[in-house]
Amino acid sequence: xxxxxAKLLLVGLTMLSACGAPMQRVDPDQDDALGGTGVDxxxxxxxxxxxxxxxxxxxxxxxxxxxxxxxxxPQNQTRFPINDSMIVDRLVTLLVQNSAGRVQFVDRANxxxxxxxxxxxxxxxxxxxxxxxxxxxxxxxxxxxxxxxxSTLKSLSKDNGELNSDYIxxxxxxxxxxxxxxxxxDDHEWKKVGEKGxxxx
Numbered sequence: 001x002x003x004x005x006a007k008l009l010l011v012g013l014t015m016l017s018a019c020g021a022p023m024q025r026v027d028p029d030q031d032d033a034l035g036g037t038g039v040d041x042x043x044x045x046x047x048x049x050x051x052x053x054x055x056x057x058x059x060x061x062x063x064x065x066x067x068x069x070x071x072x073x074p075q076n077q078t079r080f081p082i083n084d085s086m087i088v089d090r091l092v093t094l095l096v097q098n099s100a101g102r103v104q105f106v107d108r109a110n111x112x113x114x115x116x117x118x119x120x121x122x123x124x125x126x127x128x129x130x131x132x133x134x135x136x137x138x139x140x141x142x143x144x145x146x147x148x149x150x151s152t153l154k155s156l157s158k159d160n161g162e163l164n165s166d167y168i169x170x171x172x173x174x175x176x177x178x179x180x181x182x183x184x185x186d187d188h189e190w191k192k193v194g195e196k197g198x199x200x201x
Contacts, residue, residue, distance in 0.1 A: 036198030037166040038080040047188040048090035078155035
């Protein structure tokens, strides 16, 4: 019986020790000590930064003035069950903050909310914003889009029983919403080799 209690005490002390492990802040632009060969914060940030710079450097998409863009949900074709929308969310944030209004985004995710609010205004149930002259402004139509921004994550993975190797490519495309023409495409890629056992959530 004493042997059993000794084991229980050891387990309890181990759990207490684990709970007391200090929290560490780490640089999101650097790989952390946990390892793994999938998508990390550094990959999200590097991808978004490169693609944002590529978009604003492409004169074709500004030929008709300020482009309005609808962002489509990304397609994750890798083996990692990651929150792939983090990359496009980061990309849109960078463009909104740093493009000085040169790129505008149409928020189709809140389309139903916009439609409901428009109906409430026109029915008189809520107040109506006024324009510069103080007149009610109900003439605006919902924004259409010039381009659809799509993205895909693909991977080439290998496993020898001890190590994993993952080559990941994130590809972005801008498609003309009127003609269907592909007007711009760019990607970001990386390859990692590491020990097995890291779980992505």
